[in-house]
Amino acid sequence: MFMVSIDVDKCEGCGACVDPCPASLLELVDGKAQVAGDAADCMGCETCVEVCPTGAATVQEV
Template sequence: MYMISINADKCEGCGECVDACPAGILGMVDAKAEVTGAETDCMGCETCVVTCPNEACSLQEL
């Protein structure tokens, strides 16, 4: 199981991670990316981490 975290201070709201997430668990809330779906659906693919230009996304294996 994986847990995605998005640092709101680093997020500039570009939406790249939201568009790239194959699990569809990320969304835009108040112009910032957030986990809006079930965290348990995260596949641990790190697409969000690689795609984010501001290094706001991080992934942790639980």
């Protein structure tokens, strides 16, 4: 199982991670990306990691 997390200190709110997520897990709230659903629904595709310019999005296998 995979879990995504967003480091709010690194997130610049560019929104690049929101639309590409196949699980629709990410949304922008007050200029920061947030996990909108159950973080455990993450598929581990690492698309958010690849598109994030600041390294704020990380995915762990748990």
